[in-house]
Amino acid sequence: MQSILKKEQKYQIIPFTWPKGYKSDGVHAGLRKNPQKKDMGWLYSKVPAQAAGTYTTNQFQAAPTKLTKQTINKSHQLQAMVMNTAIANSVTGEQGMLDAKKMQQLTADKLDITPDLVGVASTGLIGEPLPMKTIAKGISQLELLDNDYVTSAILTTDKHQKTIAAQVEIGGKTVTISGFCKGSGMIHPKMATMLGFVVTDANIQDGLLQDILSQQVDSTFNQITVDGDTSTNDMVVTLANGLAGNPELTTQSPEYEDFISAYNAVLSELAQDIAADGEGSTKLVEVNVENAATHDDAQKVSKAIVGSNLVKAAIFGEDANWGRIIAAIGQTNAKVDIEHTSVWLNDLELVDNSSSANFDEITMKESLKDNKITILVDLNSGTATGQAWGCDLTYNYVRINATYRS
Amino acid sequence: MQSILKKEQKYQIIPFTWPKGYKSDGVHAGLRKNPQKKDMGWLYSKVPAQAAGTYTTNQFQAAPTKLTKQTINKSHQLQAMVMNTAIANSVTGEQGMLDAKKMQQLTADKLDITPDLVGVASTGLIGEPLPMKTIAKGISQLELLDNDYVTSAILTTDKHQKTIAAQVEIGGKTVTISGFCKGSGMIHPKMATMLGFVVTDANIQDGLLQDILSQQVDSTFNQITVDGDTSTNDMVVTLANGLAGNPELTTQSPEYEDFISAYNAVLSELAQDIAADGEGSTKLVEVNVENAATHDDAQKVSKAIVGSNLVKAAIFGEDANWGRIIAAIGQTNAKVDIEHTSVWLNDLELVDNSSSANFDEITMKESLKDNKITILVDLNSGTATGQAWGCDLTYNYVRINATYRS
Known part of the structure; x- marks a missing residue:
């Protein structure tokens, strides 16, 4: 009886960094009491990126999750994601959807892009309305920087940031895949997951990104559990902006399997990180x-x-x-x-x-x-x-x- | 919005007592370390009783559970049940089945009845073999008495005995239905349940007892959970020896619904008792x-x-x-x-x-x-x-x- 053999590794895990063309930031807007704790963040790509997502199967899908799904499904593109922690904007009725849309619009205005290119994600307490003044203040504070503050701005009971990056060569170009996520309790993803974001500068054939994400989520995020409870806010969103300049990746590309291995490594590592940091866990x-x-x-x-x-x-x-x-x-x-x-x-x-x-x-x-x-x-x-x-x-x-x- | 209305109650809940014709006993054989704690017991009906059972759906069904199912399925009759706690005799391979059969045979010999009329139930640690010398010693100590010691001899981490009795009039005769069970952890019955025993002196139409048990278990024992884990040893066995002398109960009997209500009350109370005494529970x-x-x-x-x-x-x-x-x-x-x-x-x-x-x-x-x-x-x-x-x-x-x- 042997343990599962690792395949030959064609990618490299590197310290967290943003792929080409991505900017981000995170701030303390005031949603969390502790002024040391960031509670809002965003992520921006210089050019519209191909986008795909998987979302919670909980029937009470939160407004931001629903809105992001609708937005991505329009053109399968996003240029920015805005996120907040502390309040999940879930089970908040019609006002919840209006608030999510307002958050999307404010972000689009600040970035001078159409709201159809902005995704929204919230996590935290279910059933409370978003304090929109604080949200607006947070968005006004966000800048386009190279820091990783957004990776801590989405945490709730998590003990630490969950980030990873991998690089793989495609047609002589270095492609970077960077992921971050949050998740500590209410973790039992079903065809979906907690908040997870995976961004890459890969140039990928239209529509292929969703296939890759859906497949890889099944063997990574969907295979973790902390407490058997499926959240109302789960989502993984992935962006690919093409700025690595690699020849368009298709299922026929010679390096397709290498890219998949690297992409899987990013998701798998994040998923394990969520499990290891499950609420109260020691192992x-x-x-x-x-x-x-x-x-x-x-x-x-x-x-x-x-x-x-x-x-x-x-x-x-x-x-x-x-x-x-x-x-x-x-x-x-x-x-x-x-x-x-x-x-x-x-x-x-x-x-x-x-x-x-x-x-x-x-x-x-x-x-x-x-x-x-x-x-x-x-x-x-x-x-x-x-x-x-x-x-x-x-x-x-x-x-x-x-x-x-x- | 109104709470569920209670139906008019045609039965009476009474302090625990045995129905007509049943004897029992419980002893400390030495399976548990504490000499104050009973660890073996039995139950006997003066005449062979109609018997029915529901059993765990866990694929690793324990040997005693499997043997009792086989035994009841032969003639739908039992005259005795022998039980032990501390060791579940589960995942014990061929030796486990030999041990369960030995326990059945020793009990039949002592009662001078055929082993085909003896059911066997075990609960406790999975994976350990039954210490057969101790089991044999326990059986040799058991007597045919009127005490309720058997109801404590099946407990593990339970904080208290779980017993109930109900009486209902059928054709001018008083019919008694008495139940007892154990269960505290690994409680998430699926089409089956923990160890539960319901004995009655009702005279019931051949075959009807299994229908009644299966229906009532679905809305009682199968609707409780302590930790989401389904045991390998779950079973509910019910006996009806007919000694109340009522006219044979059929689905057409005028008091059929009264009997069902009383029977449901017994199962429902036991099920709630298991949930309330779930491991570590305060509520x-x-x-x-x-x-x-x-x-x-x-x-x-x-x-x-x-x-x-x-x-x-x-x-x-x-x-x-x-x-x-x-x-x-x-x-x-x-x-x-x-x-x-x-x-x-x-x-x-x-x-x-x-x-x-x-x-x-x-x-x-x-x-x-x-x-x-x-x-x-x-x-x-x-x-x-x-x-x-x-x-x-x-x-x-x-x-x-x-x-x-x-």
């Missing part, structure tokens, strides 16, 4: 499922394990309670060889053919102290694989969420 | 959904709310964070009037037509101190209703489950 949990009948089965089983409160609490307690992993697997409708399922934890065999492996409790206990726990499951039902990420369930998760509004 | 949460398009939608929405970690943590924190209730509703695929959804908490209006109701924070905060929280949701999409029960998510839930094996 990142990665589950790899092998020998599943289908990829869908493998994805389902891996997500069921990272989603189990009991598994999460056992990992917090550094307790190798494998019965809970087995119970989580069995709850799914995936094809499972119930007599020959095996489980490893950090490369130590825990379950051997559906029976306790004779593991050494002391070695296992020591291994459980790591702050990344990797669980590998062999379903003995085929050849497909899948992956998911989550975190442990801790006293701090309860504390943070018992007092969120106060 | 029982009841959700009633009204004006849903279908009963299924109402059941789904009510269960989504009691299942949301964020709602549960907010209730623990006595925080009227209604956005989380709305987010939980929106996560389902139930038909929802997203502009006209309203929510009440303990009869105080929280959400009015998908906007914050102007509730008084102090009154609401006071109400949230109750140890039973009732949430009422109006979906404005039809006339169907549904109900579910759960509990809050607390530090103690995490503590109990971070250290379960130790």
Whole structure:
């Protein structure tokens, strides 16, 4: 039994930087009480960029999420995104949509572009109206700079910024893909995700960006869970402004797979970062499922394990309670060889053919102290694989969420 | 907006007692360390009783659960059930089934009946083999008595026994229905439930008992959740020995609805008792959904709310964070009037037509101190209703489950 082999890597992960032609900024407008904490930000491309998005499937989709979806669907282009934290502008009725549109218009006015090129994203408390005076003040303060302040201006209970950048060569040109996101609680994306933004200077064939995003979101953001709750505001928006000057990328380009690998690395890293920084978490949990009948089965089983409160609490307690992993697997409708399922934890065999492996409790206990726990499951039902990420369930998760509004 | 009206009650809830012809006992055999804690018990009917069961849908169904299902399916009769706590005899391979059969045989020998009339139930840690010497010792100690010791012999992390009895008149005869169960963690029954036993002396038409059980389990045990995890050992077994001497009960009997009401009251009370005693819980949460398009939608929405970690943590924190209730509703695929959804908490209006109701924070905060929280949701999409029960998510839930094996 071997772990999943990494493909040869044709891209480079680099310190966070903006791709060619992007400017941004972040400010404290006054939505958050602490004046040290930025609460509004924006992102701008010198030229209109190809744009694609994925959005929450929660029926109570927030006004900014709905508006951004409508805006992107008009021409599949955006030139700017404006974001705020603290107030989600969700379940705010007609006024919520008017406020989101106002935020879009104010941003367009300041940038002297059409509102149809401006996306809007909000995150924070559900059900409160946006304080529009503060929002207007924030927009008036924003400038077109090279800082990364916007990546902290979207955080809520997150402990740190979540950013990453990758570079890949396409037709002799360096293409940069940069991503940032927020997300800590209410994380259980379904065909959508938390606020995530991925910008690139790649020149990409019309329409292809949405295909790439949708595919890659399925195996990254949609495979994380913190608490099983799907937010009303989730969205990932991706922009490609073409300023890298590479020959137009198509599915036939020789470097297409390299670009996809780099793009996937950006999304995957951000997704793991959200899981690791799940509210109250002390450990990142990665589950790899092998020998599943289908990829869908493998994805389902891996997500069921990272989603189990009991598994999460056992990992917090550094307790190798494998019965809970087995119970989580069995709850799914995936094809499972119930007599020959095996489980490893950090490369130590825990379950051997559906029976306790004779593991050494002391070695296992020591291994459980790591702050990344990797669980590998062999379903003995085929050849497909899948992956998911989550975190442990801790006293701090309860504390943070018992007092969120106060 | 009115709460669900109670139907006229034709049955009486009485202090726990056994129906006619049942004997039982519970002992400390040595499976649990604490000698004060009973860990094995049994239940016996003077005559073979009609039997029916519902069982976990977890693919890793435990050996005792599988064996009891097979046994009941042979002739739809049982005369005895033997139970143990501490070790679940789940994911124990072939030896597990041999052990469950041995437990069945030892019990049959002692009672001088065929093993085909003995059901077996185990609960506790998954993956450990049953210590058969201790089991044999326990069976040798059991007697045919009138005590209720068996109702405590099946508990694990439960804080108290969960018992109830109801009486109803059928054809001039008093019929008693008595139920007991255990369940505190790994509670998210799906078409099945935790260990639950409902015995009656009613004389019931052949085959009807299974229909009644299956129907009633759907609206009671299957509508509770503690942590979203479905156990490998869940089962409800019901026995009817006919010794009340009532005219045979059929769906055409004049008192059929009265019997169903009483039977439902027993299951519903036990289900709520499990939810209220969920691991670490301080509050029982009841959700009633009204004006849903279908009963299924109402059941789904009510269960989504009691299942949301964020709602549960907010209730623990006595925080009227209604956005989380709305987010939980929106996560389902139930038909929802997203502009006209309203929510009440303990009869105080929280959400009015998908906007914050102007509730008084102090009154609401006071109400949230109750140890039973009732949430009422109006979906404005039809006339169907549904109900579910759960509990809050607390530090103690995490503590109990971070250290379960130790």
